[in-house]
Amino acid sequence: xxxxxxxxxxxxxxxxxxxxxxxxxxxxxxxxxxxxxxxxxxxxxxxxxxxxxxxxxxxxxxxxxxxxxxxxxxxxxxxxxxxxxxxxxxxxxxxxxxxxxxxxxxxxxxxxxxxxxxxxxxxxxxxxxxxxxxxxxxxxxxxxxxxxxxxxxxxxxxxxxxxxxxxxxxxxxxxxxxxxxxxxxxxxxxxxxxxxxxxxxxxxxxxxxxxxxxxxxxxxxxxxxxxxxxxxxxxxxxxxxxxxxxxxxxxxxxxxxxxxxxxxxx
Amino acid sequence: xxxxxxxxxxxxxxxxxxxxxxxxxxxxxxxxxxxxxxxxxxxxxxxxxxxxxxxxxxxxxxxxxxxxxxxxxxxxxxxxxxxxxxxxxxxxxxxxxxxxxxxxxxxxxxxxxxxxxxxxxxxxxxxxxxxxxxxxxxxxxxxxxxxxxxxxxxxxxxxxxxxxxxxxxxxxxxxxxxxxxxxxxxxxxxxxxxxxxxxxxxxxxxxxxxxxxxxxxxxxxxxxxxxxxxxxxxxxxxxxxxxxxxxxxxxxxxxxxxxxxxxxxxxxxxxxxxxxxxxxxxxxxxxxxxxxxxxxxxxxxxxxxxxxxxxxxxxxxxxxxxxxx
Numbered sequence: 001x002x003x004x005x006x007x008x009x010x011x012x013x014x015x016x017x018x019x020x021x022x023x024x025x026x027x028x029x030x031x032x033x034x035x036x037x038x039x040x041x042x043x044x045x046x047x048x049x050x051x052x053x054x055x056x057x058x059x060x061x062x063x064x065x066x067x068x069x070x071x072x073x074x075x076x077x078x079x080x081x082x083x084x085x086x087x088x089x090x091x092x093x094x095x096x097x098x099x100x101x102x103x104x105x106x107x108x109x110x111x112x113x114x115x116x117x118x119x120x121x122x123x124x125x126x127x128x129x130x131x132x133x134x135x136x137x138x139x140x141x142x143x144x145x146x147x148x149x150x151x152x153x154x155x156x157x158x159x160x161x162x163x164x165x166x167x168x169x170x171x172x173x174x175x176x177x178x179x180x181x182x183x184x185x186x187x188x189x190x191x192x193x194x195x196x197x198x199x200x201x202x203x204x205x206x207x208x209x210x211x212x213x214x215x216x217x218x219x220x221x222x223x224x225x226x227x228x229x230x231x232x233x234x235x236x237x238x239x240x241x242x243x244x245x246x247x248x249x250x251x252x253x254x255x256x257x258x259x260x261x262x263x264x265x266x
Numbered sequence: 267x268x269x270x271x272x273x274x275x276x277x278x279x280x281x282x283x284x285x286x287x288x289x290x291x292x293x294x295x296x297x298x299x300x301x302x303x304x305x306x307x308x309x310x311x312x313x314x315x316x317x318x319x320x321x322x323x324x325x326x327x328x329x330x331x332x333x334x335x336x337x338x339x340x341x342x343x344x345x346x347x348x349x350x351x352x353x354x355x356x357x358x359x360x361x362x363x364x365x366x367x368x369x370x371x372x373x374x375x376x377x378x379x380x381x382x383x384x385x386x387x388x389x390x391x392x393x394x395x396x397x398x399x400x401x402x403x404x405x406x407x408x409x410x411x412x413x414x415x416x417x418x419x420x421x422x423x424x425x426x427x428x429x430x431x432x433x434x435x436x437x438x439x440x441x442x443x444x445x446x447x448x449x450x451x452x453x454x455x456x457x458x459x460x461x462x463x464x465x466x467x468x469x470x471x472x473x474x475x476x477x478x479x480x481x482x483x484x485x486x487x488x489x490x491x492x493x494x495x496x497x498x499x500x501x502x503x504x505x506x507x508x509x510x511x512x513x514x515x516x517x518x519x520x521x522x523x524x525x526x527x528x529x530x531x532x533x534x535x536x537x538x539x540x541x542x543x544x545x546x547x548x549x550x551x552x553x554x555x556x557x558x559x560x561x562x563x564x565x566x567x568x569x570x571x572x573x574x575x576x577x578x579x580x581x582x583x584x585x586x587x588x589x590x591x
Binding site: 049050161162191192195198216218257261262264266 | 308309310311451452453455456478480481482484485508515518519520522523524525526527528531532533534535536537539540555
């Protein structure tokens with residue numbers, strides 16, 4: 001079986017520049033030779049502390065960064081061969097801070113209509129307009145558990161949890177096969193985190209959505225991911241099934257992360 | 267027993283926001299004894315930071331108001347103090363560390379300068395050897411270098427240690443720690459909390475932890491107050507509250523958080539969302555989300571009353587008639 005997504009020896013360096021002419025002074029190695037593969041419907045958890053490269057990896061997958069070296073394959077095809085539109089409709093991302101990822105000047109209808117238009121372009125159809133567009137938006141809203149009478153509302157009218165739902169709806173609008181969730185609940189109210197985590201597991205089942213969960217919180221990743229990839233300073237420390245790693249980790253760094261989880265949450 | 271170190275009595279705090287009154291803290295009472303650790307835990311917007319700011323008298327004068335209540339520190343009424351005696355207490359007997367150590371430090375002064383300035387203001391004078399020993403005390407490597415460094419030249423963990431050195435410089439009796447480790451990596455969090463534990467024992471300092479982190483309070487506090495929508499809903503010994511929460515909010519919140527070794531599947535959620543503090547529902551503020559809601563909840567505000575060795579504000583334990591409300 002061809003994995004849906006495969007990463008081969010991904011490395012990423014960011015240039016450090018300085019002085020008047022932005023001379024290149026050196027490079028920061030954010031990611032070094034990281035490989036993994038992800039089958040359809042599977043979920044992979046990326047764990048690590050800040051600076052471990054986990055967000056960089058997520059951003060490379062969404063083509064927000066171009067890796068310094070290494071290759072990405074989609075359904076067996078190298079990423080370079082895929083038209084950007086096809087990639088964008090295949091992989092979508094949600095971010096830690098939903099407030100910052102939503103344009104405050106756009107209404108809910110406009111925010112969701114944009115990716116719906118993108119989907120229509122991929123499917124070589126006319127983008128929906130008028131009543132059809134509003135229906136499609138309502139359908140999206142109800143799929144993430146939001147009320148359907150909020151089409152003319154703006155992001156500031158929602159709570160943190162509702163904003164994250166809206167961001168998830170926007171990501172789902174293009175019917176992606178892979179969803180990258182970067183710290184999906186870190187900025188969400190404590191009493192709403194379970195709602196968002198349940199929504200993510202529902203979506204995983206309902207749409208057979210392949211997911212990549214990025215978090216520093218092992219309990220969040222352990223809850224959502226079938227497999228784990230533990231990163232430190234841009235390098236893979238350990239990878240394997242979630243249950244196996246939790247039961248018997250072989251790596252001292254993973255051990256340290258596990259020990260940092262308070263007994264209450266073990 | 268001696269008077270508590272800190273005593274908060276029926277404190278309320280309002281903000282004015284967009285012409286509306288926001289009731290950030292409502293009728294909160296708390297006591298903290300010398301050398302004790304108390305956790306005030308709740309989600310964002312529950313009023314826990316406002317409470318801390320009120321104790322430090324750091325609430326903005328223009329937009330906030332204290333309609334009622336008293337705060338006693340060593341039997342001295344903090345709310346009645348003038349600027350000068352207040353300044354001697356703040357940074358002296360009461361110190362604070364915040365979530366973001368970078369914005370808590372002055373970017374144009376070296377770490378050494380800031381420490382010495384604080385000790386000078388509180389009558390200690392400038393003493394390089396003493397400053398260096400403080401830096402050692404918070405386990406900063408290479409104190410000489412840190413002494414001369416500006417905040418941007420040291421790492422996040424080192425900055426929080428520098429803030430801690432600044433906080434303990436004048437041997438406070440009370441340290442208010444407002445989300446002290448939220449901005450730090452998990453492995454660093456443990457180091458800072460261990461350090462805090464040690465300092466508390468050595469200096470016989472009381473700590474008031476303000477946090478949303480249930481794991482932190484479960485491990486690091488003697489007693490605990492759970493806040494929801496500006497009110498304390500449950501208060502008691504940490505071990506008691508964590509092992510057998512009485513208030514439906516505490517119980518539901520603890521149940522809803524993911525565990526490492528629980529099978530996947532669904533988490534038990536709390537429906538709805540926390541209320542807007544300018545329009546808190548009548549009766550018990552948690553009643554629209556409560557799994558155990560019954561008749562009196564929408565009508566009567568429950569009082570925080572003793573029950574089985576702790577305090578809880580819920581009609582399940584105290585009938586509104588008996589409570590006289």
